[in-house]
Amino acid sequence: MKMLVVDDEIVSRKKMMQIISNFGQCEGVTNGKAAVSAVMKALEDWKLYNLITLDVSMPDISGTQVLDAIRKLEEDRGLDEDEKAKILMVTSHSDVGTVKACAGKCNGYIVKPFNKEIMVEKLKKIGVL
Numbered sequence: 001m002k003m004l005v006v007d008d009e010i011v012s013r014k015k016m017m018q019i020i021s022n023f024g025q026c027e028g029v030t031n032g033k034a035a036v037s038a039v040m041k042a043l044e045d046w047k048l049y050n051l052i053t054l055d056v057s058m059p060d061i062s063g064t065q066v067l068d069a070i071r072k073l074e075e076d077r078g079l080d081e082d083e084k085a086k087i088l089m090v091t092s093h094s095d096v097g098t099v100k101a102c103a104g105k106c107n108g109y110i111v112k113p114f115n116k117e118i119m120v121e122k123l124k125k126i127g128v129l
Helices: 012-025 032-045 063-077 093-100 115-124
Strands: 004-005 026-027 051-055 086-091 108-113
Touching: 004 012, 004 032, 012 026, 012 051, 012 115, 026 032, 032 051, 032 063, 063 086, 063 093, 108 115
Parallel strands: 004 026, 004 051, 051 086, 086 108
Antiparallel strands: none
16 A cells, blocks of 8 residues: 655654554655645556545645645546545644535545554545555
8 A cells, every 4th residue: 555644743744654654655745735746746657645644734735725636636637436545634623624624525534633543443444444
């Protein structure tokens, strides 16, 4: 499984990478622009991400804007539903309304703070594990 962790907070990014790296190849990026670039490259090389965890609040581009950009790239590439990345939005309690507004585009959300048990449960729920 190929995974991408997008979070500007180093502690959250490293924690998420440590947890999910047990399930496959994991990369991390620090902002939305880097996330969009990584997805573009993966699509060009046909080495698609199976899972993307995407922080809602980032300084350059919001997670919801990155989500829209990723889904547009996947659509432009002509991916089937089963080829598209499963995307989990990562949020604080105050952002849950924002995440729910993404319904239909993302596959779910994780509220900070999270742990391995929460992540495993969520990954099973969205069909990645």
